[in-house]
Amino acid sequence: MSKAATKIAGDLLSNPLCEQDQAFLESVMCLDTAMKRMEAFNQEKVNQIQKTVIDPLKKYSSVFPSLNMAVKRREQALQDYKRLQAKVEKYEEKEKTGPIMVKLHQAKEELRPVREDFEAKNKQLLEEMPKFYNSRIDYFQPSFEALIRAQVVYFTEMHKIFSDLTDQIDQGGLTDQEREQQNESKLSELRALSIVADD
Incomplete structure (x- = not known):
C-alpha cells in the first residue's frame, strides 16, 4: 500500500497540472x-518484523524435521518390538519340546535389546514432547510482543505524518462531509459537460 501511495504521489508530481x-x-x-x-517507516517495520518474528518462526520450524524423525524412529522400534513379541508368543503357545524351547530362548534374546531400544525411545519422547509443547508459548511470546511494538511505532508515526500532511494542505478546515459535497459538486459540473458521455 505504501508503494502504491508513493507511486501516486510521484505520478501526480509529473502531471502537467503541477x-x-x-x-x-x-x-x-x-x-x-x-x-x-x-515508505521509509514501512521498510523499517518490515525489517523489524523479519528480524523479530519471521526469522524466529523459521528457526522454530526447523526443529520439526528432527522431532518428526524421532517419532518415526520410535514408531519403527515399536513395529520391530511388536513383530518379535508376536514371534515369542507364537513359540510360547506351541508344545514345549527341545527345539521349540531353543527357538523360544533365541526369540526372547532377540526381543530384549529391541524392547529396551523401544522403551528408551518411547521414554525420551514422553519426557521431551510435553516440554517442547509447553515451551512454544514462551518462545513465541517475545515475537508477538515485538510484532505489536513494531505496529504501534509504525501507526504512531503514520498518524504524525498524516497529521502533518493535513496541517500543510488543509483548505479552510472543512469537514469530511463538506469535502465530499464539494467533490460531488465538482463531479456534477464535469458530468454536465457536453464532451462527457452518459454510461
Missing part, C-alpha cells in the same frame, strides 16, 4: 514527502 498551479504543486510535494516518509 506546472500550471503552484498551490497544487505545493500540495502534491507535501504529499510526496509524506509518502516517502511513510
Whole structure:
C-alpha cells in the first residue's frame, strides 16, 4: 500500500497540472514527502518484523524435521518390538519340546535389546514432547510482543505524518462531509459537460 501511495504521489508530481498551479504543486510535494516518509517507516517495520518474528518462526520450524524423525524412529522400534513379541508368543503357545524351547530362548534374546531400544525411545519422547509443547508459548511470546511494538511505532508515526500532511494542505478546515459535497459538486459540473458521455 505504501508503494502504491508513493507511486501516486510521484505520478501526480509529473502531471502537467503541477506546472500550471503552484498551490497544487505545493500540495502534491507535501504529499510526496509524506509518502516517502511513510515508505521509509514501512521498510523499517518490515525489517523489524523479519528480524523479530519471521526469522524466529523459521528457526522454530526447523526443529520439526528432527522431532518428526524421532517419532518415526520410535514408531519403527515399536513395529520391530511388536513383530518379535508376536514371534515369542507364537513359540510360547506351541508344545514345549527341545527345539521349540531353543527357538523360544533365541526369540526372547532377540526381543530384549529391541524392547529396551523401544522403551528408551518411547521414554525420551514422553519426557521431551510435553516440554517442547509447553515451551512454544514462551518462545513465541517475545515475537508477538515485538510484532505489536513494531505496529504501534509504525501507526504512531503514520498518524504524525498524516497529521502533518493535513496541517500543510488543509483548505479552510472543512469537514469530511463538506469535502465530499464539494467533490460531488465538482463531479456534477464535469458530468454536465457536453464532451462527457452518459454510461
